[in-house]
Each structure stands twice: as C-alpha cells, then as structure tokens.
Amino acid sequence: MKFSKKVLLRLKNKNKKLKPAKYKLLKRNSLRGSMKGTLERPRLSVYRSNENIYAQIIDDITSNTLISCSTLDRDIKFDLKNGRTCNASRLMGQKLAKLSLRQNITKIVFDRGPYLYHGRIKALADGVRDGGVEF
Structure with a gap:
C-alpha cells in the first residue's frame, strides 16, 4: 500500500481508528517506495x-x-x-x-x-x- 502525503494526513486527521503504529508503517512504506x-x-x-x-x-x-x-x-x-x-x-x-x-x-x-x-x-x-x- 503506497499512499501520498495528503492521503496519509487525511487518514490521520479524519479516521480516529487509525492507530499510531499503523500510521507510522504507512508513512514509512510510502517514503521507502521512492x-x-x-x-x-x-x-x-x-x-x-x-x-x-x-x-x-x-x-x-x-x-x-x-x-x-x-x-x-x-x-x-x-x-x-x-x-x-x-x-x-x-x-x-x-x-x-x-x-x-x-x-x-x-x-x-x-x-x-x-x-x-x-x-x-x-x-x-x-x-x-x-x-x-x-x-
């Protein structure tokens, strides 16, 4: 799963069910893909x-x-x-x-x-x- 920075911030701000560890993993994977x-x-x-x-x-x-x-x-x-x-x-x-x-x-x-x-x-x-x- 590769997300842009906007999508990650939207997920973090709107979806309160997204745990910090999951957000950290998504952020790391989106950065490492490049x-x-x-x-x-x-x-x-x-x-x-x-x-x-x-x-x-x-x-x-x-x-x-x-x-x-x-x-x-x-x-x-x-x-x-x-x-x-x-x-x-x-x-x-x-x-x-x-x-x-x-x-x-x-x-x-x-x-x-x-x-x-x-x-x-x-x-x-x-x-x-x-x-x-x-x-």
Whole structure:
C-alpha cells in the first residue's frame, strides 16, 4: 500500500481508528517506495529509539547489510554518557562514514524512515557528510 502525503494526513486527521503504529508503517512504506539502494549507491537506513540510535547501509538489490553502527558500539559508548544526544548521533555518523569509506562507498541514499529530518536524525546526517560521504 503506497499512499501520498495528503492521503496519509487525511487518514490521520479524519479516521480516529487509525492507530499510531499503523500510521507510522504507512508513512514509512510510502517514503521507502521512492528510494532503493543499489551497490553503487546503497541506502542508509536509520532507526531511532528513546535511548539510542541505529544506522545501517543496505544494498536492496541483494538484500545485504553492508555496514551497521549504533550508539551502543564500544568506541562511541565509552566517549559519551548516553546515546540519546545529538552529539552522540554526530559522532556515530562520523564513524559510519569512516567505515563506509573503508569499503569504497562514497555515495549513499539517505532513508530517514518515518522520522522528521530534525534533531538526532539531522545530526547523524551531518556527521556522515562531515566524514566525506555524499548524499
């Protein structure tokens, strides 16, 4: 099911029976339908929880995860108090960029998922850009 943004907002506003989890799933699927990761330009998928943030670089053609990183990794966890800050996201983005450049990945497609491009998601994207990877 692929819906436009207008339809999603109409469903959210008018249909009070649409649960938040279902709305989130519809929004994610409508966004993901427009982007696919290839081997030349893989997809950077982001998941944000209340405590941590996780990111992985995925090749959608072969359904392989090429690189994964989170704020629970040893290098990042010892440098910070907790993983729910923008500084932690930026640091993780820089580490992810370093790992991707080791595997000769210089261009990616950014998939923010159902999250707004704001706060920790934006800090992660800025960290990846600072590391030398192009969107």
